[in-house]
Amino acid sequence: xxxxxxxxxxxxxxxxxxxxxxxxxxxxxxxxxxxxxxxxxxxxxxxxxxxxxxxxxxxxxxxxxxxxxxxxxxxxxxxxxxxxxxxxxxxxxxxxxxxxxxxxxxxxxxxxxxxxxxxxxxxxxxxxxxxxxxxxxxxxxxxxxxxxxxxxxxxxxxxxxxxxxxxxxxxxxxxxxxxxxxxxxxxxxxxxxxxxxxxxxxxxxxxxxxxxxxxxxxxxxxxxxxxxxxxxxxxxxxxxxxxxxxxxxxxxxxxxxxxxxxxxxxxxxxxxxxxxxxxxxxxxxxxxxxxxxxxxxxxxxxxxxxxxxxxxxxxxxxxxxxxxxxxxxxxxxxxxxxxxxxxxxxxxxxxxxxxxxxxxxxxxxxxxxxxxxxxxxxxxxxxxxxxxxxxxxxxxxxxxxxxxxxxxxxxxxxxxxxxxxxxxxxxxxxxxxxxxxxxxxxxxxxxxxxxxxxxxxxxxxxxxxxxxxxxxxxxxxxxxxxxxxxxxxxxxxxxxxxxxxxxxxxxxxxxxxxxxxxxxxxxxxxxxxxxxxxxxxxxxxxxxxxxxxxxxxxxxxxxxxxxxxxxxxxxxxxxxxxxxxxxxxxxxxxxxxxx
Ligand code: G6P
Numbered sequence: 319x320x321x322x323x324x325x326x327x328x329x330x331x332x333x334x335x336x337x338x339x340x341x342x343x344x345x346x347x348x349x350x351x352x353x354x355x356x357x358x359x360x361x362x363x364x365x366x367x368x369x370x371x372x373x374x375x376x377x378x379x380x381x382x383x384x385x386x387x388x389x390x391x392x393x394x395x396x397x398x399x400x401x402x403x404x405x406x407x408x409x410x411x412x413x414x415x416x417x418x419x420x421x422x423x424x425x426x427x428x429x430x431x432x433x434x435x436x437x438x439x440x441x442x443x444x445x446x447x448x449x450x451x452x453x454x455x456x457x458x459x460x461x462x463x464x465x466x467x468x469x470x471x472x473x474x475x476x477x478x479x480x481x482x483x484x485x486x487x488x489x490x491x492x493x494x495x496x497x498x499x500x501x502x503x504x505x506x507x508x509x510x511x512x513x514x515x516x517x518x519x520x521x522x523x524x525x526x527x528x529x530x531x532x533x534x535x536x537x538x539x540x541x542x543x544x545x546x547x548x549x550x551x552x553x554x555x556x557x558x559x560x561x562x563x564x565x566x567x568x569x570x571x572x573x574x575x576x577x578x579x580x581x582x583x584x585x586x587x588x589x590x591x592x593x594x595x596x597x598x599x600x601x602x603x604x605x606x607x608x609x610x611x612x613x614x615x616x617x618x619x620x621x622x623x624x625x626x627x628x629x630x631x632x633x634x635x636x637x638x639x640x641x642x643x644x645x646x647x648x649x650x651x652x653x654x655x656x657x658x659x660x661x662x663x664x665x666x667x668x669x670x671x672x673x674x675x676x677x678x679x680x681x682x683x684x685x686x687x688x689x690x691x692x693x694x695x696x697x698x699x700x701x702x703x704x705x706x707x708x709x710x711x712x713x714x715x716x717x718x719x720x721x722x723x724x725x726x727x728x729x730x731x732x733x734x735x736x737x738x739x740x741x742x743x744x745x746x747x748x749x750x751x752x753x754x755x756x757x758x759x760x761x762x763x764x765x766x767x768x769x770x771x772x773x774x775x776x777x778x779x780x781x782x783x784x785x786x787x788x789x790x791x792x793x794x795x796x797x798x799x800x801x802x803x804x805x806x807x808x809x810x811x812x813x814x815x816x817x818x819x820x821x822x823x824x825x826x827x828x829x830x831x832x833x834x835x836x837x838x839x840x841x842x843x844x845x846x847x848x849x850x851x852x853x854x855x856x857x858x859x860x861x862x863x864x865x866x867x868x869x870x871x872x873x874x875x876x877x878x879x880x881x882x883x884x885x886x887x888x889x890x891x892x893x894x895x896x897x898x899x900x901x902x903x904x905x906x907x908x909x910x911x912x913x
Contacts, residue, residue, distance in 0.1 A: 320347065320390065320391060320392055320393050320405075320416075320417040320418075320510070321339065321342030321347065321390065321391040321417070321509075321510050321511070321514075322388070322389070322390055322415050322416075322417055322476055322478060322497065322508065322509060322510040323335050323338030323339055323342070323388070323389040323390075323507075323508065323509050323510075323514050324386075324387065324388045324389070324415075324478045324488050324490075324507065324508030324509070325338075325386065325387045325505060325506070325507055325508070326385075326386050326486075326487070326488055326505050326506040326533065326534065326535060327384070327385075327504050327505020327506060327535070328382075328383060328384050328385075328504070328505065329504045329505060330380055330381065330382065331354045331356065331381045331385055331386070331387035332352060332354060332376055332379060332380065332381060332387070334387070334507075334518065335352045335354075335387045335388075335389035336352065336369060336372065336373060336376070336389070337514070338389060338507075338509060338514030338515075338518075339352075339369050339372075339389050339390075339391050339514070340369055341513040341514040341516075341551075342391050342509075342510070342511065342513065342514060343369060343391070347391035347392055347393045348366065348367070348392060348393060348394050348399035348684070349364065349365065349366045349367065349391075349392045349394070349399045349400070349401065349403070349404035350364070350365060350368075350369050350371075350372045350389070350390065350391045350392065350404065351363060351364035351365070351372065351389065351390055351392075351404045351405050351406050351415075352372070352376070352387060352388070352389040352390075352406070353387065353388050353389075353406040353408075353413040353415075353480065354379075354381045354385060354386070354387045355385055355386045355387070355413075355480050355482065355485055356381040356382075356383060356384070356385025356386070357381075357383065357385070358482065358485065360411065360412075360413060360480070360482055361379065361381070362406055362408060362413060363375045363376045363379070364401050364404040364405075364406070365401060365404070366399055366400060366401055366404065369391070384486075385485075386480050386485065386486075386487070386488055387480075388406055388413060388414075388415045388478045388479075388480055388488065388508075389406075389415065390404070390405035390406060390415035390416075390417075392404050392405055393699075393701075395419065395576070395579050395580055396419075396423075396440060396441050396442045396443075396580060397439060397440025397441050398440070402438055402439045402440075403439045403440055403441050405441075405443060407439060407441060407443045407444040407446070407447050408438075408447060409435075409444075409447040409448045409450070409451045410451055411451070411481055411482040411483065412447050412450055412451055412479060412480065412481035412482070412483075413447065413479070413480050413481075414443060414446045414447040414450070414477060414478065414479040414480075415443075415477070415478050416442075416443040416446060416475055416476070416477050417475065417476045417495040417496075417497075417510055418473060418474035418475035418476060418493075418494060418495040419442060419473045419474055419475075419579055420442040420443070420445060420446065420471050420472070420473045420475065421472045421473035422470075422471070422472040422473070423442035423445045423473075426445040426449055426470060426471075427444075427445050430445065430448050430449060430452060433452060435448045435452070442473075446467060446471070446477060446479070447479065449467045449470060450463055450464055450467045450479060450481070451463075453466045453467055454483070460481055460483050460484045460489070460532075461484075461489070461531075461532055464479060464489045464491075464530070464532070465530055468491045468530050471493075473493075473494070474493060474494030474495050474575075475491060475492070475493055475494065475495055476490075476491075476492050476495035476496060476497035476510055477489075477490060477491040477492075477497075478490055478497075478508055484532070486534050486535070487532040487533060487534040488506075488508065488532065488533055488534075489531070489532045490508065490525070490529070490530070490531060490532065490533060491529065491530045491531075492525040492526070492527060492528075492529045492530075493527045493528060494527060495510070496510050496511060496524070496525075497509075497510060497525045497529070498510070498511070498512065498515060498522050498523065498524050498525065499522065499523050499525065499533055499538065499541065500515040500518065500519025500520075500521060500522040500523075500547060501519055501520070501521045501522075501538045502518045502519040502520055502521075503520075504518065505535065506533055506534075506535060506538055507519045508533075511557060512547065512548070512553075512557065513551060513555055515547055516547065516548075516549055516550070516551055517549065519547055520546065520547060520549075521538070521544050521545070521546060521547065522544070522545055522546075522547045523538075523541040523542070523543060523544050523545070524543075524545070560894070560900075561705065561890070561894075561900040561901045562704035562705045562901045563704075563705030563706075563707055563709060563797070563886075563890055563900050563901055564890055564900070566703055566704070566705050566709045566710045567709050567710070567754065567883065567886045567887060567890065568754050569701070569710055570709065570710045570713045570752040570883065571749060571750065571752045571753045571754075573699065573700045573701055573710050573713070573714055574713055574714060574717055574748075574749040574752060574879075575749060576699040576700075576701075577698060577699045577700070577714045577717045577718060577721075578717065578721070578745060578746075578749065579699075581721055582721060582742055582745055582746075583742075584739075584742070586728070586738060586742075587721055587724050587725045587728060587738070587742070589696060589721070589722070589725055591694065591695055591696055591697070592678075592694045592696070593694075596676075596678075596694055597650070597726055597729060599648055600628070600648060600649070600650045600676065601628070601629070601646075601648040601649070602628065602629040602630065602631075602646070602648065602649050602650070603622060603628055603629070603630040603631070603649065603650045603651075603652060604630075604631050604632075604633060604638075604643075604645075604649055604650070604651050604652070604670070604675075605618060605619065605630060605631070605632045605633070605652045605654060606632075606633050606634075606635050606638050606651065606652070606653050606654070606663060606666045606667070606670070607632075607634075607635060607653065607654035607655060607660075607663055608634065608635050608636065608655075608660050608662055608663055608910070609660075609708070609792070610656070610707075610708040610711065610712045610715075610789060610792065611654040611655050611656060611660075611663070611708075611711075611712075611715060612632065612634055612635075612654070613712065613785045613786075613788050613789040613792065614654055614712055614715035614716050614719060614785075615632045615652070615654050615719070616632045616784075616785035616788065617716050617719065617782050617785045617786065617878075618630070618632070618652075618716070618719035618720075618722075618723065619631070619632050620781055620782040620785075621719060621720050621723035621782070622719070622722075622723045622726070624723075625723045625724060625726075625727040625732070625733070625741075626723045626724075626726035626727040626730060626732065627727070627730070627732060628726060633666075635653075635660070635662035635663040635665070635666040636662040638666045638669075639662060639665055639666050639669060645670065645673040645675055647674060647675075649675055649676075650675070650676050650677075650678060651667065651670035651671075651675040651676065651677045651678070652677075652678045652679075652680060653666065653667045653670075653677065653678070653679050653680070653681075653688050653692065654679075654680045654681070654715055654719075655679070655680075655681050655682075655686075655688050656681070656682045656683070656698075656700070656703060656708055656711035656715075657681075657682070657683055657686065657908065657909040658679070658681040658682070658683040658686020658687055658688040658689050659683075659686055659687055659688070659909050660688075660909065660910050661910060662910075663688060664687050664688055664691065667679075667688060667691050667692065668691060671691065676693050676694075677691070677692045677693045677694070678692055678693065678694040678695070678696070679691070679692035679694070679695045679696075680695075680696050680698060680715060680718050680719065680722075681695060681696075681697060681698065682697065682698045682699070682700050682703065682711050682714070684697055696718050696721075696722065698711065698714035698715055698717075698718050699714060700713070700714040703908075704901065704908075705900065705901050706796070706901065706902060706903055706906050706907070706908045707793055707796040707797050707889070707900070707903065707906075709793075709886050712789060712882070713752060713879065713882060716878075716879075716882075717745070717748075717749075720745065720875065721745070724738065724741045724742075744872070744873050744875050744876060745875075747871070747872060747873075747876045748875045748876045748878065748879040749879070750876075751868070751869065751871060751876045751877075751879045751880040751883075752879050752880070752882070752883050754883060754887070758866075758883075758884070758887070759887060761866065762866065762884065762887045762888050762891050763891050765852075765864060765866065765888070765891075766888060766891035766892045766894075766895050767895060768864070769823055769852070769888075769892055770892060770895055770896060771821075772800075772821040772822065772823050772850070773801075773817075773821045773822065774800075774801045774802065774803070774817065774821075774822055774823070775791065775794060775800060775801065775802035775803070775822075775823045775824075775825060776791075776802075776803055776804075776805055776810070776814065776817075776822065776823070776824045776825070776844075776849075777790040777791040777794075777802060777803070777804045777805070777824075777825045777827070777885070778804070778805050778806070778807040778810060778824060778825070778826055778827065778837075778840065778841070779804075779806070779807060779826075779827035779829075779837065780806060780807050780808060780832070780833045780836060780837050780840075781832055781833055782832070782874070782875075782878060783827040783829055783832065783837075783874075783878065783881070784804070784805075784806045784807075785804075786827060786878060786881060786882060786885070787804040787805065787806075787807075787825070787827055788804030789804070789882070789885065790802075790804065790825060790827075790885030790888075790889070791803050791804040792804070793885060793886055793889035793890075794885075794888075794889040794892065794893075796889075796903050796906060797889055797890065797893035797898055797900050797903045798889060798892045798893040798896055798898065799896075799898065799903075799904070800892070800896075807826070807836075807837050807840035807841065808836065808840055810840055810843065810844060811840070811843060815843065815844065815847060818844055818847035818848060818849040819847070819848050819849065820848050820849070820850055821850070822844075822849045822850065823849075823850050823852065824841070824844050824849045824850065824851050824852065825852050825854065825885070825888075826841045826844075826851055826852070826853045826854065826855075826859075826862070827854055827855075827881055828841070828853050828854065828855035828857065828859060829855070829871075829874045829877040829878070829881070830855065830856050830857050830870075830871070830877065831871065831872075831873050831874040831877060832874035832877070834857070838859065841853065841859070841861065841862075842861050845861040845862075850863050850864075851863050851864070852864040852865075852866065853865055853866070854866045854868060854881050854884050854885075855867070855868065856868050856869065856870045856871060856877070866884055866888075868880040868881060868884065
């Protein structure tokens, strides 16, 4: 994910900027750059790949004396990871770095092109710096030109801009993407998260949405709500959350927007990483994965069959490898993996290739083994996931698979324009449903106390809520070490209901928009046998011992994503209450590279 660093002061600027970028490395990126303005000279260095490449590029460049610098790690969205697309983006005498997306950049670009600007990159960011210089033609004031530029932008952004016309200040703007300004003994610092500021800045201001202005050596104290910065690096990387897993649950809303970026828009669904004829001749799909990724695959089966009407089977990689499965030439093999290195999934993929199947990887890590082995790839863009129990990776996998289902359905002519629009609206609403409300989190914290003991948990749901139930049970098992099972609610009466008593905790997924009455009857059967029922729904359910309300939704996918967050947070809170290390659960590894 993209990162920003900035500096104003007398220290060696390159060093401060590069050290700051290194603190952001863990977020994942594919190119980086810095720009330094000192002694009237504006110098820019950019490189693809690791920050050490950028360091090599900078060579022995130094900038002693007063000056400014901005720096960026880019995680490609608009345009490939090339040097031209890396930030800072330049115009004639100004440079800009930007996190987020400028939604109306095409419009701005076209109008600037008409005025004679030629663009050197494929990024949305370049329009900012070119529009700024264009606006300067009508005003002598860089601040006015900058404010006018920002007022024209739609979308989410954190922006730093420097220009030779104002060599003592950095212009900044923030809306929807984080940006912090800090002050320390050696100058003024900027960053998109705390980590680069630690050790440099003692006082900080977390800018609010709508903040636009400039900062020089003098005006820091005029900012509202200045705070002291906690000087602890691990704390900073967790951005104030107790565990990485918690932070990653909270991040889901943001990363899902990244997953959709450039793929889902008002005009339709685009999968630019796949050739338009990629699915030609495919009549069925086999999805293969392990763990949480397998649950994402199971969810996709419902979407692919319901929307794209394509026969889909989902297999566990370690099972598939030795099952002597029949593979047909018209079958597409989809491997899902967060890490891209899971041994069983990788070997299953190789087996499918050996049997001449076309292959597609859905993966979070570019250039991983699974990505390199596959014919096609769709990256999930969840950013680095540190918690061993996967959360945001799952959310983005389901989103990618949903996008894929709609894409194939549309290609096959199964969705008219209205139905396509409905799906797109639903995706945006589902993303919104993953925003964690403090009220919900507080409720789950309190409720978790009641669910620490008992002789087992059943997570039950139907249809696509069945794999979600499996995932809810897996989350709980992984970090709380309590026994939990996911079950299709209609199956309970065929055996598991024998376990029902008050110490059997049942987490019932009751979506209003999918088979509500059917699930309700199944839960009532359990309630009648004294099982303790915790229902997750937007609707009241009289037979429940506890209710966890989700916000009323317009369709079942919105409910799916809202309930996903509930299950993740509940597992987290139960595990914390039990005193477990949530980020490093016993016996588990994040990436399983052995069979
Ligand atoms: C390990 C992890 C799980 C993960 C599974 C598959 O077991 O602990 O969280 O779901 O591997 O990993 P992958 O990287 O292939 O998605």
